[in-house]
Amino acid sequence: MAKATTQIEKRVLSQAEQDARSLSELISAVAQHKDALIVFLDIIGELHASGALEIVQGALKNRQAIGAIGLDQLNKSGAQNLIKNSMSTLQFLGKLDPVKMETMLTSVAAGVEHAVQPADEEPKQSVGLLKLMQQLRDPEVSASLMMLMRFLRGMGEAKQQE
Structure with missing residues (x-):
């Protein structure tokens, strides 16, 4: 008869083995997503060349000061009204049928173009x-x-x- 198991020993990986396993998983993921990583690195390169990364880095490093400035701006008179009016405008625009709105705006644009014709095209007349x-x-x-x-x-x- 076999002897009963009373204790289970769990094998603990050493730090070197954990690092090797993590590195292997990372290499596998890089190989799996090679094309996406190349595009991502190209985007990062373009952002760096344009100076946008430095701007983002500066904003992140100074986030507390920027947040304080933002809160000061929100506390100025009129800022709350601006936010409320913006929200009301967005709600209003959400209620409109896009096709009808496009028709109306196209008509308004044509009316504006017709209204501001050069003076030499239409003689001045009293109405x-x-x-x-x-x-x-x-x-x-x-x-x-x-x-x-x-x-x-x-x-x-x-x-x-x-």
Whole structure:
């Protein structure tokens, strides 16, 4: 009959064996990710050449002073309003349909381009009531006015619901 095992001896690696195992794992990982490491080293080289690494290093070394300056700026009057307004603007933009917003901004850009045409392309004219009435028959002017009126109606409805 076999003798019962009453004690298990765990083999503890020496520091040299642990270092050798770690080095072997590291070499294996480098070989496995060679292409990614080459790209990463190229990026680091470009950052160093542009001086960006030195900027980041300086910012990290002076992080406490930079943090203190940042907090001082946040404590100035108006900073909280700026942050709140920025958040409100981001929430507002998140509610808008991107396709409709693109259509609206494209129309605004075209309107701005048309409005600032050089003076020599369009003779200076005074705008009288008759001229305004004639412009209302223009389909482009009519479409713009209808868009503006729908915008004002929607804004008014939202204002009344407050």
